[in-house]
Amino acid sequence: STARKLLTLVIIHSDGKVLLGLKKRGFGKGYYNGFGGKVEKGETIDQAAARELQEESGVTATDMEKRGILTFHFDNDPLAWEVHVYYATKFLGEPCETDEMAPTWFSVADIPYDVMWSDDPLWYPLLLAGQQFKGDFCFTNTTTLTSHTIEVVSSL
Ligand code: 6U4
Ligand code: NA
């Protein structure tokens, strides 16, 4: 299989609301997203997920579980992105704005899909329904979704 870049994404779902951050810089600037980033040398994917959540939102999740693996292919990047998606309902601390993200709570019915990555409406409903999933997405011009597959799985 092709070489990949490993990334994490954490979504907190508590009291009927989802915590998302408006990305203030870098990749995906201007989009609401979960919290995450690149896995660094010497850390596990789980450790990277916890670290990025803390760095970007100020909170520490206490019941984080992996729920999805999403692979993104970009026409302008030879490396596929493998994003490990985590779900949590319990956390310590209060969300606070950081250099990278401005955290905001959204009711599930008001998730702002029109200012999120265009794959998000395809798998957030699975995540919020407690399912595990794998997906494959092809983008052109960084943000245009041209094809995808997605499946519910019984283990990751
Ligand atoms: P730097 O600035 O280098 O520290 P870092 O925080 O490590 O960056 P970043 O923010 O560029 O990494 O990582 C991208 C984030 O965007 C990851 O959490 C994965 C997430 N992501 C990437 N493509 C996505 C997509 N199509 N849909 C989605 N999240 C995506 O919901
Ligand atoms: Na990030």
Ligand code: NA
């Ligand atoms: Na990072």
